[in-house]
Amino acid sequence: MRPLSLSLTIAAALAVAVPAAARELPPKPTVADVVKASGAGDWRVPDPENTLYLEIPTGRVVIELAPVFAPQHVANIRVLVRDGYFDGLAILRSQDNWVVQWGDPDEKNPRPFKTAKATLPGEFTVPVKNDRQFTRLPDRDGYAPQVGHSNGFPSARDPKSGQAWLAHCYGMVGVGRDNASDSGNGSALYAVIGNAPRHLDRNITVVGRVIDGMPLLSVLPRGAGAMGFYEKPEQMVPIKSVRLATDVPEAERSKLEIMRTESTSFKAVAEAQRNRGGPWTKVAAGHVDLCNVPIPVRQAK
Amino acid sequence: MRPLSLSLTIAAALAVAVPAAARELPPKPTVADVVKASGAGDWRVPDPENTLYLEIPTGRVVIELAPVFAPQHVANIRVLVRDGYFDGLAILRSQDNWVVQWGDPDEKNPRPFKTAKATLPGEFTVPVKNDRQFTRLPDRDGYAPQVGHSNGFPSARDPKSGQAWLAHCYGMVGVGRDNASDSGNGSALYAVIGNAPRHLDRNITVVGRVIDGMPLLSVLPRGAGAMGFYEKPEQMVPIKSVRLATDVPEAERSKLEIMRTESTSFKAVAEAQRNRGGPWTKVAAGHVDLCNVPIPVRQAK
Numbered sequence: 163m164r165p166l167s168l169s170l171t172i173a174a175a176l177a178v179a180v181p182a183a184a185r186e187l188p189p190k191p192t193v194a195d196v197v198k199a200s201g202a203g204d205w206r207v208p209d210p211e212n213t214l215y216l217e218i219p220t221g222r223v224v225i226e227l228a229p230v231f232a233p234q235h236v237a238n239i240r241v242l243v244r245d246g247y248f249d250g251l252a253i254l255r256s257q258d259n260w261v262v263q264w265g266d267p268d269e270k271n272p273r274p275f276k277t278a279k280a281t282l283p284g285e286f287t288v289p290v291k292n293d294r295q296f297t298r299l300p301d302r303d304g305y306a307p308q309v310g311h312s313n314g315f316p317s318a319r320d321p322k323s324g325q326a327w328l329a330h331c332y333g334m335v336g337v338g339r340d341n342a343s344d345s346g347n348g349s350a351l352y353a354v355i356g357n358a359p360r361h362l363d364r365n366i367t368v369v370g371r372v373i374d375g376m377p378l379l380s381v382l383p384r385g386a387g388a389m390g391f392y393e394k395p396e397q398m399v400p401i402k403s404v405r406l407a408t409d410v411p412e413a414e415r416s417k418l419e420i421m422r423t424e425s426t427s428f429k430a431v432a433e434a435q436r437n438r439g440g441p442w443t444k445v446a447a448g449h450v451d452l453c454n455v456p457i458p459v460r461q462a463k
Numbered sequence: 464m465r466p467l468s469l470s471l472t473i474a475a476a477l478a479v480a481v482p483a484a485a486r487e488l489p490p491k492p493t494v495a496d497v498v499k500a501s502g503a504g505d506w507r508v509p510d511p512e513n514t515l516y517l518e519i520p521t522g523r524v525v526i527e528l529a530p531v532f533a534p535q536h537v538a539n540i541r542v543l544v545r546d547g548y549f550d551g552l553a554i555l556r557s558q559d560n561w562v563v564q565w566g567d568p569d570e571k572n573p574r575p576f577k578t579a580k581a582t583l584p585g586e587f588t589v590p591v592k593n594d595r596q597f598t599r600l601p602d603r604d605g606y607a608p609q610v611g612h613s614n615g616f617p618s619a620r621d622p623k624s625g626q627a628w629l630a631h632c633y634g635m636v637g638v639g640r641d642n643a644s645d646s647g648n649g650s651a652l653y654a655v656i657g658n659a660p661r662h663l664d665r666n667i668t669v670v671g672r673v674i675d676g677m678p679l680l681s682v683l684p685r686g687a688g689a690m691g692f693y694e695k696p697e698q699m700v701p702i703k704s705v706r707l708a709t710d711v712p713e714a715e716r717s718k719l720e721i722m723r724t725e726s727t728s729f730k731a732v733a734e735a736q737r738n739r740g741g742p743w744t745k746v747a748a749g750h751v752d753l754c755n756v757p758i759p760v761r762q763a764k
Contacts, residue, residue: 258677258678258681259633259634259677259681284745286745286746301605302603302605303605304602304603304604304750304751304752305748305750305752331658332560332657332658333560341741341742341743343745356633356657356658357632357633357657357658357659357754357755358658358752358755359755360748360752360755361736361737361739361744361748361751361755363746363748364745364746365743365744365745365746376559376560377559377684377685380559380560380681380682380685381681381682381683381684381685382682383678383682384678384681384682435662436662438662440642441642442642442666443666444585444587444644444665444666445587445664445665445666447606447661447662447664449605449606450605450662451605451606451659451661451752453658454658454659454660454661454662
């Protein structure tokens with residue numbers, strides 16, 4: 163877990179000791195405290211059939227796929243992966259406070275598909291009845307009537323339209339497309355590396371979330387071309403391979419666990435982020451934005 | 464301006480041409496269109512007395528200071544800068560989806576202050592009457608009763624308490640502190656490199672915003688230590704110098720202009736982000752979060 167305090171030993175070293183402010187917030191469990199106090203039943207191992215390993219020279223990026231929200235795209239991505247489609251392709255684009263994107267760098271002679279579909283209907287929303295593990299956040303949001311989490315993914319829904327969708331938070335993975343809703347197919351994917359671009363919600367097929375290795379993507383040099391595209395081939399980051407965890411020998415798999423978002427512990431995580439206690443925090447927000455709720459991931463013991 | 468479309472020539476190359484969706488949004492001016500159509504009067508040159516140049520090996524990061532919101536800290540930072548305090552110090556920390564922070568790496572023998580103050584009262588909020596250039600966004604926000612912009616900075620206010628404050632959006636610069644409210648002094652500064660940590664609002668002194676060079680900070684390797692601190696001195700990024708623009712010969716200054724946030728053009732920028740038109744966008748959000756409103760900066764001609 164990322165520590166949530168900005169408390170600094172350095173600032174402390176410089177600062178003259180002073181008495182605590184008159185009105186202090188009482189201490190409360192932090193997100194780290196909640197994670198520490200959680201039980202084994204609060205965690206799940208992601209299904210290896212829904213887990214992608216994007217291998218780049220600096221290491222492995224692990225993506226959990228969300229077939230409930232994008233069944234056709236997830237199926238197509240599995241086919242592309244098993245056909246070896248991504249192996250030897252590249253990260254093409256890094257745009258600051260926006261996305262990193264990967265796919266085929268060769269526009270003139272694009273790599274042909276073997277058995278994957280070239281177009282798919284956009285899976286921008288699904289009927290709410292498909293999303294059976296939704297737990298609603300109590301907080302308001304301007305982008306959707308309801309927000310919360312669905313089995314590990316930040317999501318939103320509109321009871322009026324009866325539709326649910328994944329929300330564009332940091333680390334979410336979506337399907338690049340052209341103007342036509344059905345012009346995406348999963349061969350061009352992006353991960354969000356900046357402030358949550360929630361205005362993309364319901365406009366694009368979101369297929370999953372980076373659950374490990376996000377810093378390998380977020381630090382990539384921003385491209386100098388339009389939309390952050392790299393202008394020279396040597397600036398692109400080669401993709402060694404993309405594999406489904408289930409196709410990787412067990413000894414080589416990442417051993418990760420994700421906190422169950424329907425657990426009481428996760429509810430406590432959101433509350434710890436919503437109303438932080440003292441002594442560092444002086445004013446509790448009394449609110450948490452969907453994309454500011456951490457979804458804890460840990461190494462399995 | 465960052466382009467707002469994910470439209471891909473690569474996806475286009477792969478996709479079969481398809482007729483436009485039955486229900487298309489009519490095209491509308493984009494943020495880039497609004498910027499292009501703006502008049503000279505919609506732009507201002509930041510005051511060189513409120514402009515910091517943070518020079519690191521990869522280039523210059525330009526920070527606009529906000530004395531209206533943090534008069535004492537901005538004054539102290541000016542003193543530190545003019546005393547050469549930051550020159551030769553380092554970027555100490557980079558934590559993914561959180562902050563990059565700079566200051567004195569030597570905890571045991573911290574660099575002494577010459578004439579700057581070692582402690583200052585926290586300037587977490589100011590009376591609303593001090594903030595005379597507030598323009599309110601029409602959108603709701605769970606973190607504050609009102610949000611908008613104050614002369615180029617994202618800000619929030621509470622008419623009930625009569626207080627206003629700067630909001631922690633991407634690129635905002637704040638003052639690291641220890642638990643005591645008055646333990647910060649401006650010698651340890653951070654910039655936000657991830658999803659807006661709005662729960663820090665009203666808990667810390669925010670002194671400004673990065674207006675140029677943000678990618679030089681956002682791509683720094685994340686530190687392996689707690690809170691993203693670099694564990695080895697050689698991982699730290701040396702600070703060549705920090706200067707006020709006013710103390711730099713005019714020929715060496717960055718020539719930047721910022722869109723006036725009280726202008727009609729800026730209102731149109733927010734609206735372009737709030738309700739995007741077709742053909743790429745299929746559903747307009749009808750809402751924009753404070754930190755998703757771009758504050759345009761351009762090179763002066």
